Amino acid sequence: MISILETAFDPWQSIASYQQNMHKDGEYGACATFVGTMRDFNQGDTVNGMLLEHYPGMTEKHLEKIVVAAQNQWQLLDTLIIHRVGELLPNDPIVLVATWSVHRKDAFEACRFIMEDLKSKAPFWKKECVVEADQQAQKNRWVEKNTSGY
């Protein structure tokens, strides 16, 4: 399942309730998860808030494509992707990727693959509200690029 949310969510609760509704008890031996959370600092500056923009339609399409690519490469029983958009505050969960498989290798590797592809290609953009280290006033700035996770 792929879900783009405009309001805050609890990733741990999302995993628990999704898993309960999968009706695959006894089938999966592994669940790998990644949860990305908003920091209150970036590049040495204090971050007070963030606006997450996306490209409605292309975002979902692209995430579906990533999931299909992962399913072609690994034996997966199910996947769950949740990503926030809109206004976020420090400590808010931004993204959840969860993968279920019979053995851990598939779940681990597919979760990483989905997350790295999402970071480098899914059409989301972050705008931070920051107070720079040597300044008093707040300002908004676009995050320029994501760092490679590998």
Add this chain to the structure above:
Amino acid sequence: MTQSNNKKAMPIKVLYFASLKETFGCSGQQLSSDEVNTVGDVWNVVSAGHTFHQSVLHSVNQEYAELDTPVKAGDEVAFFPPVTGG
């Protein structure tokens, strides 16, 4: 109605996201498909007079595309900066 009239009636929908939306001062515009054949043509028309400080990515009908990807009447072409989600 002839084919060419049909073509004229259907413009190309151009969209901008994130910092590009701010540079252009709008979230998109419509372009006559008679003027352009590729993504690169669309970019040359819309970007004239603007300065960009970072690389620009492009898509056609919500899929990543190259500058030489053909565009036709009714297509949705988008331009945006490097993505920063997750």
